[in-house]
Amino acid sequence: MDDPEAGTASSPVTAAELTEPPRIELRRLPALAAGAVRLARTAAPREFLLVAVLQALGGLGLVLPILGGRELLSRMLDTGSGTGQADVLWQAAVVLGLLGLIGLATAVAAARDDVLSELINRYAMGRILDVACTVDLEEFERPEFHNRLERASMSARIRPHQLTQGLGALSGALMGTAGVALALAAIEPLLVPATLLAGVPLWLAGLRSGQVLFDALFRLTPAERERSYLLELLTDRRSAKEVRAFGLGGYLRGRWERRTDERLAEIRRTARRRLRITLVARFVSGIALAAVLVPLVAYAARGGMPLADAGAAATAVLLLASRLRTAAAGTDQLFEAAPFVQDLREFLKERERPPALAAPAPAGFRRLTVEGLTFTYPSADRPALRGVDLEIGTGQVIALVGENGSGKTTLAKLLSHLYRPQGGRISYDGVDVAGADPDELRGSIAVLFQDFQRYLLPAADNVAMGRWERIDDQGAIEEAAAAAGADGFLDALPRGYRTLLGPEFAGGVDLSGGQWQRIALARAFFRDAPFVILDEPTATLDARAEYELFERLRTLLAGRTVLLISHRFSTVRTADHIYVLDGGRVAEHGTHDDLMAAGGRYAELFALQAAGYLDTV
Template structure:
C-alpha cells in the first residue's frame, strides 16, 4: 500500500473567467478610486518599518516643495532688476563704474540667492533619494515579515484552495512590487505643496489661467485612469496562468527536476508549454499597450492645445503692458511648471489609483482570517496524557467537495499506546492525522483529548505537543543541524538535543558522512550545499520529530524511500523510543506495523478492524487479505 494522499482535497472547481465576478477596483470609477482606501494602511506599514526615516523623508520633501516657487520668484526679480538698470542707463563704460555706483549690489545678491537655492535643492534631492531608498528596503523587509507571520496564522484549507493560492501569489508579488509606490506617494505630497504655492502666485495675477490649466490636463488624466484599471484587470485574471508559467519555468530549470526532464526528454515539451502560456499573455499585453499608445497620443494633443492658448494669453497681457518682463517670466515659468507638476500629479494620482488596486491584493490578504482558532478561555495542554484521544462519530469533508474523507469514524487512541493505521489509498489515514493535529476541524462529530473537545485547547500549545512527519516533508536547504532543529526551533541551538534526535532516528549515520557534519548545508539550491538521497533526507526528517519530544508522536508514511531493512530499523527504534508516550505510525509495509501495540484498519473513512497483527490475520478479514496480497509479492 502507498500513502493515503488521495484523501486530500480535489482541485477546486473554478468558474470560467467570463463567469467570475470582476476583480476589485475594475467595475466602476467609484470602485477604482475606492482602492485608495488602502493608502492609510500602507502609511501605517511604512511608519512601522522606520518612524525616523519616514519623518525625515516628510521633512525633506516639504523643504524641497517650497524651492521651485522661490527660485521662480528670484528669477523674476533678477529680470526686473536687469530691465530697471538697463532703462536707467549705464553709469560708465567700464565694469568698475557699475561696481562703484553700487547699482549691481542688489542684482548680485539675487544671483547669489538663486545659486544658493540651486545648491540647497541638489543637496535636499540627494538626501531625499537616500532616505527613500533606505525606507523602501526597510518597508519591503517589514511587509515580507508581516506577510509570513500572517500566512502562518491561516488554515491549511486556505492554502489548499486554488483561489486562495492565487490570492497569496498576488500578495507575495506586491510585497516587493509596490515599493516604488512609496517614493511616488511622497513625491505626490511634495508636488502638492509646490502646486499650492505656484497656484497662489498665478491666482494673484490671473485666475483664468488655473481653469485653462485644468482643461489642459483633464483628457490625459481620464485616459490614464482608464488604462491603469484595464492593466490591473488583465493582471488579475492572468494570475493562474502566471503561476502556471512560473511552474513550467521551474520544471525546466530546476535541480530538483533535471534528472527526469533529461531522462524522459521533456525539455521540448516544457519549452513548448512555456511558449504557449507566454505567447497568450504577450498577445493580451500587446493589445492593451497598442490601445493605450493610440489613445494617449490624441489626448495629449488636446492638452497641449489648451496649454498654448493660456501661454498666448500671458504674452498678450505683457504686450499690452499689464505684466512686466519679470512677470512674464514668472507666469510663463510658473504655468509651465504647474502644467508639468499637475500633469505629473494627476497622472501620478491615476497611477497611484492603479497601483492601489494592486495594493489591495496585499491588504485584502491581510484581511483573511483563519477559521481554526483558540477559544477565548483556552485550556492548557494536559501533559502528560493519561486517558488519550477519542474520535466520536467524526465526519469530515474537504472544502469544495461533496465526498466524505471520513464518516462515522469512532476511534480510541489510548495514552502511552503505539497505534498503527493501515488501509488502502484514500481510506482516510492522513485525514485522521490532520484532524488529530487540528489542521482541520471535523465537519461533524468531535475529537476528545482527556475527555474535552480538542477545540477547547490552546491551538499553539496543542500543536507544540504533537509531532508529525508526513511523507511529503519539507527539505530545508539549511544545515543538517538546523534541519533537525526545526522540530523544536526554540531548542535548535541545543547541540546535545539535536545529536540525540539524530541518534534516535539513525540520522547520525547520515551526518557522520557529511564533510562538515552538522554544519553542512543540505540540498543543491545553494553553491555549498550537499544533496542527500531520498532515504537520507527521510532520516533527517524523522530526527525532526524526535527533536520535538512531543506527547503525541506521528509518523505518516515518512519512510517510503527507505529499503525494507532500513524502514524496519527506523520503526523498531520508533517503537522502542515511543514506549510510555502516545504514538501513531502509518506504513505501507505490514512487516513494520506488526510491532505496534494495536493495529487499526481504516476503509472508506471508518474503522473496519482493529487488534494485534496475529489476531487480525486469524480473523481472515480485510487486514488478512491485504497482508496476503503484499506477502505474495515477496514469494
Template sequence: MAERRKRDLLHSAVFAVRLAWLADRRALVHVIVVQVLSAMVMAGALVMTQQVFGAVLARGPAAAGRSPVLVPAVIAALVVGAAVGALRLSGTARMAVLTVKVDRLVAGMVLEAAVAAELPRFEEPDFHDRLQRAVFASRRQPALAVILLVTAFQAALTVLAVGGAFVLMAWWLLPLVLLSAVPAIRAAGNERSAHHDMHHGLSENRRLREYLERLLTGRDEAKEIRALDLGGVLTGRWQEQYAHEVRATEALMKTHARHRMVAQATGGVVICVLVGSLWWLATSDLLPLSTAGAAVAGVWLLSVRLNTFAGMLGGIGENLLRLTDLETFIAPTSATARVPRQRRELTYSQLPCEPVALRAERLTFTYPGAEVPAVHEVSLDLRPGQVVALVGVNGSGKTTLAHLLAGLYPPDGGHLLCDGAPVTDLTAHRERTAVVFQDFTRYKLPALDNIAFGRPHTTDDLERVQEAARQAGALDFLKELPDSLHTPLGKEFTGGADLSGGQWQRLALARAFYRDAPLVILDEPTAALDAHAEDQLFAHLRRLFTGRTVVLISHRLRSVRHADRIYVLETGRVVEQGSHETLLRTGGAYATLFRAQARAYQNTGTS
C-alpha cells in the same frame, strides 16, 4: 464602481503611508519636510523672478546691467539653489533607506500571514490566487508606492505653491492651466483600472508559469525532465501561458496609448493658447511685461508638473490598487506582523511531554471543493504506551485522518478529545504532537537544523540532537559528512552534501525524536528504507517511543502486525478494528490485504 475605486485608492494610499511610518517614521518625516521646503522655495523663486524683472525693466534696458537688484538676486538664487540641491540629496538618501525597510516590513507581513493560514486554506485555488497577488504586490510594490506618493506629493505641493504665485500675478490663469491637465488625468485613471483588472485576471496564469519555471530550473526535477525529454514540452507550455499576458498587454496598451496621445495633445493646445494670450496681453500693454514673463515661466513649470503628475497617476493608481491585494491577504495578522516574531527560548522541562490519551468521536472532514468527505464519522481511541495502526488502500482516508489527529485540519464534524477534554486550541495541540509525513520536507540547511527544527522555539541542544540522530540510525552517516552536523544538505551550497532517500527519511525520524512529544504520528515512516532497516525500526518502535501514544500508517501490513490495535479504513470510514490476530480470524478486508501481500513476498522470495 468608479466611486469604489476612488475609495480603494484613498484607502491604499493611507495604507502605504502607514507602512512607511511603521518602517522608519524619522526617514518619512525627513523626506516630507524636504518636499515641503523645495516647493516653498520654488514658489518664492517665481515671485522673486517677477519682482526682479519688474525692478530691472523699470530702470530701462540700458540700466539693467547696473541694477542694484539684479546681481544680489542672482547670487541669492545660486545660494538657495545649492542649499535646495543639498537638501534633496539628503532626502534621496533617506528615501533609499526607507524603501528597503518598507520592503522588509511588507515581505515579513506576507510571510507571517502565509504561515498563520490554516492547512485547509492551501487546498483552495482562491487562496493561492490571493497569495500570488500578495507576493507579487510585496515585491518592491509598497516601496514603489511610497516613492510615487512622495513624488506625487511634491508635484501637488509645486502646483499649490505655483498656484499661490499665480494668485498674486494673474489669478485667472490658474483654473485654465489646471483644466489643461484634466484629459491626461482621466486617461491615466482609465488605464489604471484596466491594468488592475488585467492583473487580477492573470493570477492563475502567473501561478502556472511560476510552477513551470520551478520544474524547468529545479535541481530535484532536473533528472526526470531530462530522462523524459520534457524540457521542450514544458518550455512550450510556458511560452503559451506567457503569450496570454503579452496579448492582453498589447491590446490594453494599444487602446490606452491612443487615449493618452489625444489627451496630451488637447492639454498642449490649451497651454499654447494660454502662452499666446499672455504674449498678446503683454504686447497690447494690458499686462506688465514682468508679470507676463513670470507667468509664462509659471505656466511652463506648472504644465510640466501637471503632466508629470498625470503620467504618474496611472502607475500610482495601479500600484495602490495592488496594495489592496496585499492588505486583504495580511489583514488577519497585520497587527502582529508589524514586529518580527521573537524566538522563544524554552528548556525541555517546559515542553508538553506528559503522556496523553486521545479520542476521536465521529470525526468528519471534507476538502474544499470536494463533494464526498475524505473522512466520515470516524471514532477511535489512542492511549499512552500504545501503538495504533491505520491501514487501507490508497485514498481510504488514512493520511487525512492523521492530519485531523495532529490538529492540522479542524474537523467539519465530530470532536477530538485529549485526556477527556475537547481540543479547541489546535496550535496548543500541535505543540504536543510529532509528525513524520510521507512527503516530509528536505531542508537544504545544515543537518543540525534539520533535526533541531523538531523544536524550533527551544535553544539548540547538540547532545539531544546527536541522541535523536542515534535513535533514528542517522548519527553514523551524519558524522561522516564534511563538516559533520554543520554540513549544508544540498550541493547548491558551498561545502554542501547530498543524502540518499533512506538517509533523508532517517533525518525526518530524528526530527520526531528530537521533538519529544507525547503523541507521535508516523505516516509511512519507512517508505524509503530497505526491508531490513524497516524491520529493525519497527522491532524497536515501542521501545524508542516508550510511554508515547503512537499512530502508525503503513501500506506494508507486515510492519503493523505488532500494533496494539489496527483500524482498517475504506472510503473514509472505519470498517474493521482489532489486533492483527483478531482481524486475520475475522477474514475481512484486512485479512484479504495481508494475505495478498504475503503471497507477493513469498513469490519474490522476500521474507
C-alpha cells in the same frame, strides 16, 4: 494569437472566471493613501519623514525663485532706474542659490527613497509571511488562496512604496503647484484657474489607466502561477532527473513559452489601451494650456501688460503646467498602485482579524477518542473521511492500514490538528478539544509525514527543526540522530553535524533517500513529544534497516503513544490495535490475530501482500 491548448483541460482557469477585479472608488482613495502612509511610517519612520520633508521643501521652494526671477527680470529690463549691476548680480545669485537648494533637496530625497523602498518591501513581505504561516492549512488547498497569495507577494515588492512614492510626488507637486499658483496670482489671478483646468484630463487619465493595468494583471494571476510552476519544473534539481528521463524539456518549455506569449499579448493590449488614454488626456491638456498662453502672448503684444510681467506670467504658466504634469505623474502612480494595495490589504486582513478566544490546551491525554469524524478537501467532490470512530490509549501503538486514498494521512492530519474537523469531534479524556489552541495542541505531538521536508540547512539544524527552541542542544540532537540510526553517516560527513545538506549551495552534501528519512525520523525523536504520528516512516529504508528500526521502536518510544501508518502489514502486526480504513471509513479494527480470524479486508490484504513476498522467493 492562436493557442493549441485553447479550450482544453490544460488551459488555466482565469481569475476573472472566479471573481471580478475590485474597483477603486474615488471615495476610498483617501483611506488607501492614509493606509499607505501608516505602513510607510511603521516600516521606516525616519526615512519616510525625511523624504516627505525634502519633497515638501522642493515643492514650496519654487515660489521664491519665481518671485525673485520676476523682480530680477524687471530690474534688468528697467535700464533707466539706475539699478546697480552689483544689485542685479546679487539677486541673480540668490535665485540660483535657491534653485540649487531645491535641486539638492530633490537629490537627497531620491537617494533616501531607495532605502525607504527596501524597508517598506521588507515590512510588507513580513506581514504576508505572518498570514502564510498562521492561516489554516486548509486554505492551501484552495486555488483562490494561492492566487491571492501570489498577487499579494508581487504587490508587496513594489506597490506600497509606489503608493507612498506617488503620494509623496503628488503632495510635493501640489505644494509646488500652490507655490507657483501664488506667484502667478500675484501677476495675473485669472491665469491660475485657467491653467489648473489643463491638469484635470491628466488626473482622470491616471485613474482610468491604473485600473486598466490592475484588471490585466488580476486576470493573468492563475496563468502567471502556472508559468512560474513550469519554470520551477525546468530549473529545480529534484525534477531535473525525471524531466530528462522522459524527455520533457522541450514539451514543458513549449508550455512555458505559450504562457509567456499569453502574458506578453495581454501586456501589449494593456499598454496600447493605457497609451491611448494618456495621449488623449495630454492632447486635451495641451489644447487647454494653449488656450491660456496664446491670449496671454497676444495681450502682452498689444501692450496690455508690462513685458516683465508677461514674461514672468508665461514662465509661471509653463512652470505651473510642468508642476501639474508632475502631479499627474504622481496621480498615475497613486492610481496604478491603489488597486494592488487594496488587494494586498484585503489579503492581510486574514492576520488582522482578532483571533477567537481559545481554551488552554491539555498537556496530553490518557485516552484520545474520535467520534464521527468527517472531512472533505475544498477541491474534492466527496469526503476523504466519513464518520470515523477510533480510540487511542496512552502508551499504545495504534496502526492505520488501508489502500491508497482510504483516508489514512488525512486522519493523521486531523489528529495532529493541522486541519479542523468538519464533522464529529476529537476528545482528550472526554473533553472536546475543538476550542483549544491548535498551536498548543501541536506542541505535544511529533509528526513524520511521508512527504517530509528536506531542509537545505546544516545537518544539526535539520534534526533540531523538530523543536527549534532547543536548536543549541547538541547533545539532544546527537541522541535523536542515534535513535534514528543517523549518527553513523552524520559523523562521517566532512564537517560532521555542521555539514550543509543538499548540493544546491556551496559546500552542501546530498544524502540518499533512506538517509534523509532517518534524519526526518530523528527530527520526530528530537521533538520529544508524548504523542508520535509516523506516516510511512520507513518508506525509503531497505528491508534490513526497516526491520531493525521497528524492532527498536517500542524501546525508543517507550511510554509514548504512537500512531503508525504503513502499507507494509508485516510492520503493523505487533501493534496494540489496528484500524483498517476503506473509502474514508473504518472498515474493521482489532488486533492482528482478531482481524486475521475475522477473515475480512485486513486478512485479504495481508494474504495478498504475503503471497507477493512468497512469489519472489
